[in-house]
Amino acid sequence: MEPFTFASSLDLKLAVAVKVSRLEGYEKPLPYSTLLKRPDLRHRGSNLSPNSELYITVQPFADSKPLTVHAQTPYKHFKNGRIWNQWLTLPVDYSTLPANTQLAITLWDLSPINPKGGDQGHHIPFGGTTIPLYDDNATLRTGRQKCRIWRHKAADGYSDTTTPWQERRRRGRRGQEEETVVVDEKQSRREAELERLVGLMKKHEMGEIAENKWLDQMVFRQIEKLERQSVKDSTRPKHVSAVGDGAADGQQDGEATTSVCAEGDPDHVDGSFFLYIEFPRFDHPIVFTDHEYPPPPISSIQTTPSQTTAAVNFKPPPEVQLGPGIHSDGNGTSDTDGGGGSMIRIYDPEIGYADNPAETKHRRLIRGQRNALDRDLKPNPKMRDFLNRVMSYGPTVELSDKEKDEVWRFRHHLTRDKRALTKLVKSVNWIEPAESRQAIALLPKWAEIDVDDALELLGPGVQNPAVRAYAVDRLRKADDEELLLYLLQLVQALKFEPEHAKEDDETDSSLASFLIARSAANLRLGNFLHWYLMVELDDEAPSQSERNKKLFARVSYDFMKDLEASAEGRARRKVLLRQGEFITMISKISKEIRNSRGDRLRKIEQLKKMVADPKNDMLNFDPPLPLPLDPDIKITGVIPEECNVFKSTLLPLYVNFKTDTGDDYPLIFKTGDDLRQDQLVVQIIALMDRLLLKENLDLKLTPYRILATATLAGAVQFIPSAPISSILGSAKYKGSILGYLRFHNPATADSPSVLGVRKEAMETYVKSVAGYCVITYLLGVGDRHLDNLLISPDGHFFHIDFGYILGRDPKPMAPLMKLSREMVEGMGGSASDPASDSQFDSFRQYCFTAYTTLRRSSSLILNLFALMQDANIPGLAVFGGNESSVGKVEERFKLDVGEEEAIALFAQLIEREMGAWGPVLIDKLHGLAQGWRA
Incomplete structure (x- = not known):
């Protein structure tokens, strides 16, 4: 199929226009016998002169109804012909017209007496024609058009119009052949030549034929003569033959012999008129496109199964007797309904809009x-x-x-x-x-409500400003550290603020004002608020609506304006501007490294040269710059010789910075990767760590820092560690996690030990494995293999790479929780012998305690995910229908059962995942794939 370039009618924000060119036609004068019977016809304008003054009205119709008022030609005196050459503009746009729009064009004659009588005026229809605005292919008509005029009729604009612009093809009665109109050969050749010339004329108008003014005028006059002759030929009697019984009815539409129209004027057989009009031309064909209305909202009055079981039934449910043909399962078929008709479900559009x-x-x-x-x-x-x-x-x-x-x-x-x-x-x-x-x-x-309830009141389901203001007042009592845990979601909650205009044009809502005020007074809050807003304003985020972009731009502007109000604020604003320059430069370096040619070693050398180049301003930051990833860390410059490029598809950069305290701070910077989902997961892990610490349960989690600086760029804190896959393949560690822990934390006589490992390191390992097992299960983290499970030398176990969450996994037979045999052997195995030093029982107890603790705070975690529903994060937007990211997390909390039953279910999960062979196979296949790539 050849490519077809076109434009949509919805994008055509122009008023409908039509050019009335000229009227061509011929008819014999009225006989004196008719004038004697009707003396008023003698003074009618069209009977006084063949070039009498007429005026034209144009009105759009659809579904037999007018769409707007008509447009009318101004008065014009004609000498040699009825030629207007007048553009008429209608007060309606193309974009608002339906596909069946027709233009009803009526020519009006002047008469001293209106046959209808009364105060109808002195204008009567000379003739009319109705032309559709779109052709049969739903394409807008353009250029010159020749419309037949139906004498003594006003254009009706009906769907089944009686004044069509072209004669319909006449057929006999049903089952009979077409009528055949016999014309002479000379007339046929003349019409074919005229059709060819009209086609060339359209090409000339489109600029496809070169212009030659003096010759073009001669050709145009010749074409007009041919058109006039064609009109005269059309008035000659036609010999009509037909096959079948219908031939005897020989009367044809619009050509009745000596009939009298409704107003009493004779309809002449030997005369016909054609009106030449012109539509605007466009660079591309305009194809009709209907407006897509949003789907009507589904009624929020729905009863879920969990509600039904929880509700108290004060009366027994009524018995429902279904009629014939109606089945409770909705199939509409039944063996006992005696062949009754099926039940048809009809959607009521008022559901969701109107209350019952x-x-x-x-x-x-x-x-x-x-x-x-x-x-x-x-x-x-x-x-x-x-x-x-x-x-x-x-x-x-x-x-x-x-x-x-x-x-x-x-x-x-x-x-x-x-x-x-x-x-x-x-x-x-x-x-x-x-x-x-x-x-x-x-x-x-x-x-006083808890923070989780306050977050729920800031969600999309609450629009009352007083209730939202009450929730914000509760947040005012939270300290800056706690507020920082929810800041990512509170920025998203700005989208749900109701719009209300203010006379002084000040923004925005109580939530926006609260966030601006608190962030302007605290460097850490201000740092993260600024970068969260920058991500929302990123031009590479096409899914962000214009309304939301304007909202975030206004909040960002007000935040900067608030910083300008004090000397300390102005200094913080300068810091944010310097951070922006720093991120811009490191993003530019990352993109150039990724797009450059050469192997990895050459890219590493190129990176070192670029960061060492004084033009890039990466060697020395004076004064020290608070790092966007962690504003408590102030960096003074880059260490070029320690920079590196990782083996990965996107070639992330490893950059090591000097700090004002003399320490090093390494980080990873990526471009081309959306880090917002990883940022969300790490934020939830940090929140869960805080919730566990409140219950005096320190599971040694490692919520490393991660910050998305754009939709496809960001920085990640580098934690010195080793993936389990490399530990198991290392002879230095004897191919085991326990060997790795013994190597870095050997037992000494001065400190207690377990399994030959210093006790503190073993406890750290066992606790962190338990914490991450529970958290990754609750969040449904997928794509778990031995390359994204890491252990630091001091025993901290942690996960990285959260590209798949909420139960999604690219591999089949994916486990609900990653607990491999190698991880359990690092604790001394799963032996239940009290004499053994296995830490597996301690691991299970940590899991149970962490799971029950987080279940009690499930509302807070679910509300945080609910606020992120509209954040345009790919991993949260893959669910459709009745599924949602909140529901996926909620089902893993097992809130429909008691605490003891939930612990028993989690214990079964641990036993099942330890003995599962699917994850072992996945790890083997992943290792083979990685080795093949290397």
Whole structure:
């Protein structure tokens, strides 16, 4: 198929225009017998002169209805012919027109007497024609068009118009052959020549034929003569023959003999007229494109299975008797329905847009009758259990109508329960002003909510400004370190702020103002807020909407303006500007290294030369520059001789910096890779580490620092360590993790040891393996192999490379949790003999404690993922339908069972993954693939 270049009608933001060129036609004068019967016809303009003044109206129609008012030609006096050459512009754009748009063009004659009588004016239709704006291929018509004029008729614009611009091809009755019109050979040749000349004329108008003014004028006049002759030929009687019974009906559309039209004027047989018009031409064909409306929202009143089981049934469910042909499974087929018809499901477009009037009335009756009594209402024991069950629901559970009504009914009693505020917000009908006012009045009386509930109130489901402001007030009580844990999600929560204009045009919302104020007062917060905003404003993020880009640009501008308000703030702004220059330079170096030719050794030498070049300003930072990755670290320059390029497809850079304390700080810088997902996972790991430390459980996690500086660029902290694959292949470590730990942490007489390893190092290893087993299981981290499992010399075990999360994995038979035989042997094996020194039982206990601790904070973790749903991170956007990233994490918390049962399920998971052969096979295949690549 050949390529076809076209433009969409939706992009044509131009008013519809048509050029009325001229009217060509011929008819014999009225006979005197007719003038004697109708003396008023003598004074009609078209009967007084063959070039009498006419005017034209053009009006668009669709589905037999006018789309706008008509446009009209100005008065013009004609001498030798009815020639207007006038462009008419209609007050409607091409982009808004449907595909079946027609232009109804009517020529109006002047008459002293209107046959219709009354005050209809002195204009009567001379003739009309109706031409579709789009052809049969839905392509906009352009250029010159020849339209037949139907005498004494106004153009109707109907879908089945009686004034078509071209004569329809006439056929006989059903089952009969076409009528055959016999014309002489000379006329046929003349029409063929005229058709050829018109085609050349269109090419001339498109610039495909060179212009020659004096010769073109002669040709145009000759073509006009041929067109006039063609019009006269069309008025001659035609010999019509047909086959079948229909031939006897010989009357043809529009050519009735001596018939009288509705207004009493004779319709002459020996006359016809054609109007020549012209449509605008465009560089490309314009193809009709319909406007794509967003899908209507699905009603939020849905009952999930978990709700159904949790709800208390006060009455038994009613029995439902299905009629014939209706099956409860929706198939519509049944062996017992006697062959009844199938049930057809019809989607109601009002669902999601309009409220159910019956439900609205029910809600008003239930909630409006006891408002005065609700203040002192207290639940009985049965209702208290019901409300406690509702309060235990996670943030993703939608409340049923019964649960919403009871939460609203006991709202005053629930003010002492901090968990109940989010449930009340879900229960309020915010469209009802009375309910909204009562709910907002309760906010100051409510018990102080936790941070996880505040984050839920900042999500997309809450639009009331007062409720969101209340959530922000709760965040004000968090210190800067805690706020930094949620800052990534709070930046995303700015998208969900309701839009409201302010007279002084100040931004934005209470959340934006809060983040700006806190970040301007703290260098660490300001550093990360700035870079989170820079990523959202990156031009290489096409999925970001224009509205969100404007929002983040405004917040960034206000943040910089707030920094300018003080001397300390101006200094911090200069730091951010210097960081931007530093990131720009290192990104440029990374791209040049990646795109340069040569092997890896040559690229390493090129990197060292580039960072040592004084023009790149990488050797010395004066004053010391706070590192964007960790602003507590102030770097003074690069150490060129220690720079390196890793073996990888994207060739990440290893860059070592000197700090103001005399230490080194190595980092990895990547371009071409989206690090936002890794940044999110590491942030969640850091949060989980903080939650565990609050419970006095230090699992020696290593949430190394990672910062995306653009959509496809970022920096990663380098932790000195070795992958398990290299440890197992090293003779120095005797091919085992235990040998690696013994080599770096040998047992001494001065300190206690376990399995020949210093006790502190072994505890670090066991705890960190337990912590990462639990965390990677909860986050569904995939693509786990021995190359992305690392151990540092002091025993810290950790994971890297989080390209697959939430249960996704590129390999089949992927484990739910990575716990290989080699990892267990590093603890002394899984022997249960009390006399052995195996640390496996301690590992299991750490796993159980960590899992139960994180389950208690599941709402916080789920709310953080909920706020990241619209962050355009590829790994979070792959789920469709009823699946979501929040649901994938929630199902691994096992919130539908008790704590003891959850621990038992996790114990079974450990036993299953230890003995699984699938991960062993995956590791073998991965090792073979890596060796083949090398």
